Amino acid sequence: MKGLIFAAGIATTALGFIAYSRLEDPALLQGALTLGGGWIICGLFALRAPWHGIGGAGVLALLAAARSAPAVLELARGSEPATPFRLVAMGIALVVLVAAVRSLQAERARRQRAGWEAPGPDSGG
Numbered sequence: 278m279k280g281l282i283f284a285a286g287i288a289t290t291a292l293g294f295i296a297y298s299r300l301e302d303p304a305l306l307q308g309a310l311t312l313g314g315g316w317i318i319c320g321l322f323a324l325r326a327p328w329h330g331i332g333g334a335g336v337l338a339l340l341a342a343a344r345s346a347p348a349v350l351e352l353a354r355g356s357e358p359a360t361p362f363r364l365v366a367m368g369i370a371l372v373v374l375v376a377a378v379r380s381l382q383a384e385r386a387r388r389q390r391a392g393w394e395a396p397g398p399d400s401g402g
Contacts (some may be wrong), residue, residue: 278380279323282334285373286316289366296362305359309366312341316373328384335377341370 293309296302315337323330345367351357352364 278331278376279320279327281373281376282316282320282323282330285334285338285369286313286320289313289316289369292362292365292369296359300358300362302359305362308344312337312366312370328381331377331380334373335381338370338374338377342367342374345370 289309290313293306293313296309297306316334319330319334319337321330322333345363348357348360348363348367351360
């Protein structure tokens with residue numbers, strides 16, 4: 278998961294530079310640098326506190342997917358030149374979001390299983 282977070286951060290940052298070179302829209306570059314940098318920071322957090330980094334990356338992915346969702350409606354109209362870049366960003370965000378949720382669910386299940394297997398104070402032994 279850590280590798281995915283770093284890869285998403287780098288890919289999103291690169292996407293911002295590509296979008297800026299083609300469209301010269303500083304808002305796209307700023308958004309990509311903010312999101313990509315946030316994911317890289319979450320990846321750095323995940324090196325020491327994995328669940329904090331993964332949770333943070335999931336929250337950023339949720340925000341990014343929600344922010345990019347109107348691009349799907351723009352695709353039908355075809356009027357916005359930045360729409361393809363926003364769709365790619367939304368795809369990256371959805372991949373990170375799904376991976377983060379699955380990782381957190383797997384950790385919760387693992388902790389529950391560990392709680393069932395550990396002897397409790399009333400086990401008598």
